[in-house]
Amino acid sequence: MARPRTFDEDSAVEAAMRVFWRTGYEATSTQDLCEATGLGRSSIYNTFTSKHALFDRALRRYAERFTAVQLEAIQDSTLPIRERVRRILWSAVEPLPDDPAGCFVINTIVELGPKDAELTALIDRDQELKIDALTSAIAAAQATGELDPAQDAAGLANYVFTVLGGLRVAARRNAPRAQQQAVVETALRLF
Amino acid sequence: MARPRTFDEDSAVEAAMRVFWRTGYEATSTQDLCEATGLGRSSIYNTFTSKHALFDRALRRYAERFTAVQLEAIQDSTLPIRERVRRILWSAVEPLPDDPAGCFVINTIVELGPKDAELTALIDRDQELKIDALTSAIAAAQATGELDPAQDAAGLANYVFTVLGGLRVAARRNAPRAQQQAVVETALRLF
DNA sequence: CAGGTTTTGTACTGATCATTCCACTAGCGA
DNA sequence: TCGCTAGTGGAATGATCAGTACAAAACCTG
DSSP states (O other): OOOOOSSOHHHHHHHHHHHHHHHOSTTOOHHHHHHHHOOOHHHHHHHHSSHHHHHHHHHHHHHHHHHHHHHHHHHOTTSOHHHHHHHHHHHHHSOOTTSOSSOHHHHHHHHHTTTOHHHHHHHHHHHHHHHHHHHHHHHHHHHTTSSOTTSOHHHHHHHHHHHHHHHHHHHHTTOOHHHHHHHHHHHGGGO | OOOOOSSOHHHHHHHHHHHHHHHOSTTOOHHHHHHHHTOOHHHHHHHHSSHHHHHHHHHHHHHHHHHHHHHHHHHOTTSOHHHHHHHHHHHHHSOOTTSOSSOHHHHHHHHHTTTOHHHHHHHHHHHHHHHHHHHHHHHHHHHTTSSOTTSOHHHHHHHHHHHHHHHHHHHHTTOOHHHHHHHHHHHGGGO
């Protein structure tokens, strides 16, 4: 019963995600969100309750999608560990052509990290998931002799994602691609 | 002739810097700036002309100060190159106790990078200065045989500052200090 | 002490902010 | 086809935004 929606909720979140990603939380107005999603104010508030809640939805969408891709790369046992790490780092160097610059998660840490404990917790959980997966993959590679077992697996995993963060900041600044590629190769020397 | 100021311009910029550093550009209101600096609106606009101009002043202050410290570390020839690099990375792991989390420059890249070409140019120049200095120091170390001359000096310098960026993002998220220290040690293995 | 000049506090501007309200519309079940 | 319910568009809401106008105040010079 009753009138059905004329829009797709999922693609509205997708559109909002891209605006927040490009522009940040504070600098994005509800008007911007209306224009980006094609929805009216009422529909946005009726569906998502607030700007902050929509931001939360958008961030979750982003994190889930990118984490899935990275977990897939990490767990692809047809590739040597070194190539899997390369794929992870490479994602920062060769983003999809019309994605906004940088990483939405890192933008959020920087902008809202000190102010929004809930979002920080969400991001921490996501980060831990990836670190754990990479740690396991590295440990497995050490067990097969593919990697020096003397190294601390968790430490290496942490290192990889820290470098990734640095690359994503560099991407936000439009650093030359060749430079970033060189950094990836340098970082990979430990593998 | 005429009435003198009752405040110190420099310490007003310092106070503004710390608010912008902690809170970002958009989320800092002129009211916040009044409270942080202890000045009235009139004095702020009379002295600094606009919020954006004050932000610019604050960012320059920050960049000049931190760049000076880092250049000093880079050029301290009493230390082996490895220790100099360690000092650079260490600054992200052990910040001064009541400084805001993270790095004001990186916060600015992330928040305003895509929107503010002038600030981006300022940051790029600053970054280049540091990269060049570190490149020279690495090349010198290679010449004395302290470091393998086969490595690309500029590439290594770039790598160091990319890792530093990653560490500073981690600091903004309050990542455990021990984890960050481990990352520093891992990154240093290339030296 | 008086004149000139800049600073300072306060009150105000118009714009924009996130959010809400309400009348209207559109579809589904009866 | 009628009535219920939920979605929609647009006009409000009051708060806050960056920036300004202006008069009173404070200091230096003469």
